[in-house]
Amino acid sequence: MSEVINNRQKRVDLMKSLIRQLDEGVAEDRVKHQLETMLDEADYSDVFLMEVQLVKEGITAERIQELCDTHTRVLKKHLDLQETPETLPGHPVHTFVQENRELAKTTGSIRVLLEKINQKPDDEIVTDLMQGVQQQLNILMDVDKHYRRKENLLFPYFEKNQLPGPPLVMWGKHDEVRKQLRETLAGLQQVESLTAGEVKAFSAFTILPALEAVDDMIYKEEKIMFPTALDLLTEQDWYEIYTQSDEYGYCIYAPQFEWTPEGGVTEEMKKPAASNGRVQMPTGNFSLHELIALFSTLPFDLTFVDADDTVRYFTPGHNRIFDRSRAILGRKVQYCHPPKSVHIVNKIVKDFKEGAQEKAAFWINMGGKFIYICYYAVRDLHGGYLGTLEVTQDLTELRALEGERRLLEYDTTL
Secondary structure (H helix, E strand, O other), X not given: OHHHHHOHHHHHHXXXXXXXXXXXXXXXXXXXXXXXXXXXXXXXXXXXXHHHHHHHOOOOHHHHHHHHHHHHHHHHHHXXXXXOOOOOOOOHHHHHHHHHHHHHHHHHHHHHHHHHHHHOOOHHHHHHHHHHHHHHHHHHOOHHHHHHHHHHHHHHHHHHOOOOHHHHHHHHHHHHHHHHHHHHHHHHHHOOOOOHHHHHHHHHHHHHHHHHHHHHHHHHHHHHHHHHHHHHOOHHHHHHHHHHHHHOOOOOOOOOOOOOOOOOOXXXXXXXOOOOOOEEEOOEEEXXXXXXXXXXXXXXXXXXXXXXXXXXXXXXXXXXXXXXXXXXXXXXXXXXXXXXXXXXXXXXXHHHHHOOOOEEEEEEEEOOEEEEEEEEEEEOOOOOEEEEEEEEEEOHHHHHOOOOOOOOOOOOOO
16 A cells, blocks of 8 residues: 555546546545545645546546535545645745635634624624625625736746646636626625525535635645745746736735845846747737738738828738828838828827827718727827827627627627
């Protein structure tokens, strides 16, 4: 038996076989007993590796998501031995963990309020206490920022390391938590006042499951996801996450510390990731072929005029609203308009250059179509004028839309 336990892959295979038993309907208590009998410890990375291999072997992320709470309960005795990772203040993981502390305080506060309602079932007191519950639930909705930072900043590094399965499972659990919280708040808002008995029922079936879902996610993050991430990501990876985190905001807790990677911030860290000959932009990169195709696919027409009033670019769309030819490239924008409208062009450009305006919009009816034309001032990070962007779009079909379309339905067939 010790040979099996000491061999990581055999240990993972054992866990997989037990999880497959759960998938096939074997009672959770029986599986838990088997696991605790056969394993002295289950390292967090074993759990992570197990999920990766199960996805590769054909169990869908959705099905693992359904089993996620079960196999976490089964392994809880062993995962409890895993310490919450410690990092320097300001490190992305430190921020995630501090947010978890605030989330846990909030779920705890809600439980205290619900317990007070059980102890003092006076309807007037219940109404006041439920207002407090609703207030705390509104605060708890801030967890969306925490989840979005994980989804958009942390999960991509697992995918880059060929480990997409577990983040997909966790993302699905995020959506479950969001839905539970939304439905809980919606249920409370639909009822102006509840009796103590009604609160007890509502709590059991709606509020408490939502709180447990938030707390369970905290556990999975700190026992499995974050320790794995700290092993997997480089200092540059964490620095990139750190520098982008402000874009998504923070959950209840606001970090007060600046974080510097071990060894300091190198010039290499400040540079965008290697582009391998691709056109590098602050938020991604393209091959030149992709970039040309993308601009040709845009559902509107663009024309760019630089800071010297020279036409530098226009999109080569298949169904342009106003004709453009390459002959206009390099021409002054004033020469591309009839004399009677040049004064309008000059006024727009002058106001943009002086910083007096940021956009100028027009709309016309032309040949039975509703055409929207908007000019935007293009500026650098310091507000300096770089040029003017003209965007022209046929809004006829968009203006005619009514109702909703939530199911896939193609407008055209090939």
